[in-house]
Amino acid sequence: MLEFDDLQGQGINVDEGIGFTGSKEKYLAALQRFYRRAEKNIESISDDSSRKKGDELTITVHALKSNARMIGADRLGSIAEEMELSGKAGDYDKQLSLTDELLGEYRKVLDIIKPYGEMQEVHPSSEISADEATRAGKALIDALEDYDDEAALEQLHILMHYPFRFTLINVLKNAEADIKDFEYTEALLKARRVISQIED
DSSP states (O other), X not given: OOOOHHHHTTTOOHHHHHHHHSSHHHHHHHHHHHHHHHHHHHHHHXXXXXHTOHHHHHHHHHHXXXXXXXXXXXXXXXXXXXXXXXXXXXXXXXXXXXXXXXHHHHHHHHHHHHHHHTSOOOOOTTOOOHHHHHHHHHHHHHHHHTTOHHHHHHHHHHHTTSOOOHXXXXXXXXXXXXXXXXXXXXXXXXXXXXXXXXXX
16 A cells, blocks of 8 residues: 655655645555656756756746645755746746756655656556547537537546546636636636647
């Protein structure tokens, strides 16, 4: 049975992570996704920093903030948030000054979760594949364009089983509220934003 005691003892807030993801099985899947995407993220952060592209770096650390908090890596999430806020305020010097601290903490978290990241990939039984999500997304868009709230809600609920990051799940929840309020244009904008993030 998954207990994650080793993570808890090394500063990862496992209870928070399980609360965000919904179950131990989904938490393990989130740890594995976080680990697999890290190399690309670190490269992006390093490139963005060296080129001093503050807006791009702000977008990157915004996503990292959400994903770090989803797995309970609170310190990493806090540093990412500080970098994000600095970027939004236009204080790119401060943002860049935090890059080494962020990357150091990022690598520390990766070392901690490595045993889970290198395990055979887990797919929770309730999770849908990218192909299934793409089909549900297309059906959702079609239903919204036809002003069919029942069909739209049905497809949106299917789409919510794809392992989007936490912030995108919240966008879908807001789209659900829009559909219930018959705000189809707003729901379409949100749905398209989320669907564009489905990975091939």
